[in-house]
């Protein structure tokens with residue numbers, strides 16, 4: 001039986017279970033193993049990349065009574081169990097997005113003076129730390145300047161550029177990166193297995209792409225798919241790509257890439273035929289146009305600056321990236337730029353068009369017939 005909130009049910013309990021973020025894991029484990037823990041950390045990076053998970057792991061590891069030589073918490077001692085069960089009084093989690101005021105920080109400052117109730121360290125996790133008011137941030141800064149020996153602060157933020165410099169300079173900073181499609185597919189696969197569900201690889205790839213580097217989002221989408229399937233009353237055991245597409249209103253980027261290939265080869269007639277069969281098979285014309293414009297835009301940006309590949313194509317699988325690179329090489333930059341313009345304009349016109357796919361067809365013809 002599938003349950004809701006996979007991301008809560010399967011939050012990693014060891015460093016070994018963390019996906020990606022190798023540099024963060026390695027540095028923290030080393031510090032723990034050598035007893036060199038600092039008093040203030042800053043975890044920066046995109047949502048759903050493991051910041052809160054890592055903060056709780058770190059809180060557990062510094063307090064673990066039987067810490068492994070490799071820095072892994074034992075998950076068996078009372079400290080580990082309290083933290084795993086969400087019962088630890090000495091792990092204080094503050095969401096700065098909803099507790100922005102100086103009063104909360106004042107309370108926190110009062111709280112810091114007291115020794116931990118039970119554990120070795122009192123750990124304060126301040127999420128979305130960039131949202132603290134100036135006063136609250138200043139109060140925090142004073143504490144960070146002279147942190148008591150029993151306190152550890154872990155600040156997390158999705159918007160590093162909004163953090164106050166003086167606070168940042170007091171913290172050991174770690175940057176969390178977006179997760180790659182392959183990494184997410186692997187994790188989703190593991191979760192599906194634990195829930196005794198068969199999910200087609202192509203379905204997982206679609207979910208990973210839609211999640212855009214956030215593993216939490218990927219897990220939430222998988223949740224939705226499972227709930228949807230349970231509710232549909234079908235006897236079918238597996239989940240396939242079509243079900244995911246239907247649920248998310250997604251366009252198959254493989255179809256989009258194939259159409260773009262026909263464009264770069266200037267096969268206008270084939271491209272029109274391909275489009276109409278894709279739409280007959282149920283792709284939404286507007287979503288399709290948007291996906292095509294995005295595909296061409298990525299192509300253009302990667303052509304101009306190959307460094308952008310890792311950022312833009314983070315959600316693509318290796319094969320999809322390879323295909324994109326080959327296709328990009330075939331374009332003349334000027335033609336590609338013109339194509340992006342044409343398809344963006346088509347996407348806009350479609351909102352008002354009497355025949356929704358007509359602007360798209362005209363853009364195809366114009367792209368393929370350009371001298």
Ligand SMILES: Nc1ncnc2c1ncn2[C@@H]1O[C@H](COP(=O)(O)OP(=O)(O)O)[C@@H](O)[C@H]1O
Nearest residue numbers: 007011018019047048049050051052053215216
């Ligand atoms: N790097 C990761 N490794 C393994 N699981 C992850 C990772 N990042 C996110 N997750 C999954 O997503 C959920 C939410 O992650 P979380 O740590 O709360 O992200 P953040 O705080 O960066 O927004 C976790 O419970 C876990 O299931």
Ligand SMILES: [Mg+2]
Nearest residue numbers: 051052127156
């Ligand atoms: Mg978080």
Ligand SMILES: [Zn+2]
Nearest residue numbers: 064074077080
């Ligand atoms: Zn322990």
